Amino acid sequence: xxxxxxxxxxxxxxxxxxxxxxxxxxxxxxxxxxxxxxxxxxxxxxxxxxxxxxxxxxxxxxxxxxxxxxxxxxxxxxxxxxxxxxxxxxxxxxxxxxxxxxxxxxxxxxxxxxxxxxxxxxxxxxxxxxxxxxxxxxxxxxxxxxxxxxxxxxxxxxxxxxxxxxxxxxxxxxxxxxxxxxxxxxxxxxxxxxxxxxxxxxxxxxxxxxxxxxxxxxxxxxxxxxxxxxxxxxxxxxxxxxxxxxxxxxxxxxxxxxx
Amino acid sequence: xxxxxxxxxxxxxxxxxxxxxxxxxxxxxxxxxxxxxxxxxxxxxxxxxxxxxxxxxxxxxxxxxxxxxxxxxxxxxxxxxxxxxxxxxxxxxxxxxxxxxxxxxxxxxxxxxxxxxxxxxxxxxxxxxxxxxxxxxxxxxxxxxxxxxxxxxxxxxxxxxxxxxxxxxxxxxxxxxxxxxxxxxxxxxxxxxxxxxxxxxxxxxxxxxxxxxxxxxxxxxxxxxxxxxxxxxxxxxxxxxxxxxxxxxxxxxxxxxxxxxxxxxxxxxxxxxxxxxxxxxxxxxxxxxxxxxxxxxxxxxxxxxxxxxxxxxxxxxxx
Numbered sequence: 001x002x003x004x005x006x007x008x009x010x011x012x013x014x015x016x017x018x019x020x021x022x023x024x025x026x027x028x029x030x031x032x033x034x035x036x037x038x039x040x041x042x043x044x045x046x047x048x049x050x051x052x053x054x055x056x057x058x059x060x061x062x063x064x065x066x067x068x069x070x071x072x073x074x075x076x077x078x079x080x081x082x083x084x085x086x087x088x089x090x091x092x093x094x095x096x097x098x099x100x101x102x103x104x105x106x107x108x109x110x111x112x113x114x115x116x117x118x119x120x121x122x123x124x125x126x127x128x129x130x131x132x133x134x135x136x137x138x139x140x141x142x143x144x145x146x147x148x149x150x151x152x153x154x155x156x157x158x159x160x161x162x163x164x165x166x167x168x169x170x171x172x173x174x175x176x177x178x179x180x181x182x183x184x185x186x187x188x189x190x191x192x193x194x195x196x197x198x199x200x201x202x203x204x205x206x207x208x209x210x211x212x213x214x215x216x217x218x219x220x221x222x223x224x225x226x227x228x229x230x231x232x233x234x235x236x237x238x239x240x241x242x243x244x245x246x247x248x249x250x251x252x253x254x255x256x257x258x259x
Numbered sequence: 260x261x262x263x264x265x266x267x268x269x270x271x272x273x274x275x276x277x278x279x280x281x282x283x284x285x286x287x288x289x290x291x292x293x294x295x296x297x298x299x300x301x302x303x304x305x306x307x308x309x310x311x312x313x314x315x316x317x318x319x320x321x322x323x324x325x326x327x328x329x330x331x332x333x334x335x336x337x338x339x340x341x342x343x344x345x346x347x348x349x350x351x352x353x354x355x356x357x358x359x360x361x362x363x364x365x366x367x368x369x370x371x372x373x374x375x376x377x378x379x380x381x382x383x384x385x386x387x388x389x390x391x392x393x394x395x396x397x398x399x400x401x402x403x404x405x406x407x408x409x410x411x412x413x414x415x416x417x418x419x420x421x422x423x424x425x426x427x428x429x430x431x432x433x434x435x436x437x438x439x440x441x442x443x444x445x446x447x448x449x450x451x452x453x454x455x456x457x458x459x460x461x462x463x464x465x466x467x468x469x470x471x472x473x474x475x476x477x478x479x480x481x482x483x484x485x486x487x488x489x490x491x492x493x494x495x496x497x498x499x500x501x502x503x504x505x506x507x508x509x510x511x512x513x514x515x516x517x518x519x520x521x522x523x524x525x526x527x528x529x530x531x532x533x534x535x536x537x538x539x540x541x542x543x544x545x546x547x548x549x550x551x552x553x554x555x556x557x558x559x560x561x562x563x564x565x566x567x568x569x570x571x572x573x574x575x576x577x578x
Contacts, residue, residue, distance in 0.1 A: 073470050081471075084468065088468035089468070090461055090469075091464065093457075101457065101469065101474065102472050114449050114452075114455055115450065
């Protein structure tokens with residue numbers, strides 16, 4: 001069953017089409033990837049899926065419900081979580097507090113509960129802390145929970161982002177260039193972590209990535225886009241030998257040579 | 260190794276880190292505040308009452324500015340709504356003061372929703388302009404309506420009684436505002452350390468990331484706005500009966516700026532900071548009264564110096 005279905009998605013900025021009639025699907029329980037040269041529109045697709053951009057036309061169905069033009073926080077509540085390409089942590093808050101933000105949409109205490117410390121508010125706070133600590137333990141960062149997020153090394157900050165996304169209890173996790181800025185060892189750990197999230201937590205994963213090695217290793221299905229259009233789709237082996245894909249990537253390298 | 264006095268400060272800071280030690284300090288300070296009226300003269304009492312009054316207003320605005328990170332330049336409007344609600348209900352309709360409090364709270368919260376609902380979608384600078392306009396609108400309405408007494412305002416607001424004692428002397432109002440300020444500190448503290456308090460902080464730090472984590476940005480801001488308005492409304496109620504007369508000129512833009520100044524000067528988002536800021540606001544011009552009109556100039560220079568050397572306020576957020 002397809003958890004995410006995108007049909008004929010079109011997005012344009014001031015007349016410039018960034019995404020052109022893009023159609024793709026993500027099956028429940030798989031690890032899918034979207035690749036493409038720089039500026040192909042990958043992050044724009046993510047922003048459409050998570051409600052940050054409003055597509056001009058098309059259909060986005062998540063779990064059989066249309067989420068087109070819904071507000072980002074409602075999409076998160078519906079079970080789609082994301083990470084950002086350039087880290088967007090709450091830097092002056094602790095690691096634990098960062099992860100606690102994920103549980104916000106799964107809890108409900110308001111001002112009265114906070115002021116009077118009602119029993120239900122108390123239970124909820126305990127639940128938020130427990131789930132957040134579990135998520136931190138899952139990404140291997142529990143011992144740093146009281147550090148300020150902004151003071152952690154880059155690799156650890158990425159982990160905080162994943163833990164925070166996991167704390168929203170998602171069904172689909174969107175990872176925007178998760179390997180950017182990681183060294184070789186950290187990339188290996190990342191591959192394990194991605195498999196771990198899918199296998200143990202049963203969360204479907206869609207990732208955007210530049211690092212071909214990583215994409216080829218983890219993804220079961222790859223969608224290749226260029227200039228906002230889908231140019232190929234399939235398993236790693238199928239995509240690698242597709243002449244259009246080779247052209248798109250070599251083309252971009254030619255341009256780099258010219259510079 | 261630091262010099263003796265810096266190590267003393269760090270020792271003191273470490274000692275304060277413990278919850279129990281902090282409670283001791285708070286208790287001692289509360290006890291001091293309670294006994295001061297026994298030794299203070301009327302003038303001092305009046306000044307201190309005023310300081311507690313500004314503490315409540317600053318703590319209310321702190322929820323909006325400090326916690327949720329929204330610049331509000333029209334906060335005096337909520338204070339005005341509270342004061343006028345109580346003033347009108349007691350003087351024109353003869354309703355018991357204590358019954359006007361819920362009405363004033365309701366009206367100021369409603370004002371918060373009316374102004375916040377459509378404007379909180381705006382980003383900060385635009386919001387600041389809109390709140391400035393709103394503040395002026397409330398004042399001008401109060402100036403022009405008949406029921407609010409026009410430009411001369413409302414007079415003859417009855418003093419309330421509390422279990423048979425008429426609240427009329429300076430000392431009575433000192434304790435009223437002291438208790439309200441303590442209550443405001445308590446509510447602020449509880450809110451700050453809650454799911455809602457954290458949500459404000461997330462939105463303040465990074466709106467988009469907060470939204471991506473499932474936080475309703477506009478809803479959470481509106482919450483801050485309405486709770487802030489409520490603080491202003493309650494302070495307004497008691498202000499009206501303490502003064503027994505209110506006029507539109509109490510609720511000018513300068514008043515809003517003054518309250519904002521207390522919050523920024525002391526340290527946005529920190530309860531002790533905001534209390535210190537409110538006191539600085541009220542005490543400084545009084546202490547230097549001898550300097551005559553020069554004192555506002557010196558006050559301005561001191562504020563500039565504080566902002567230059569301690570941009571996060573006298574008592575900044577701990578790191």
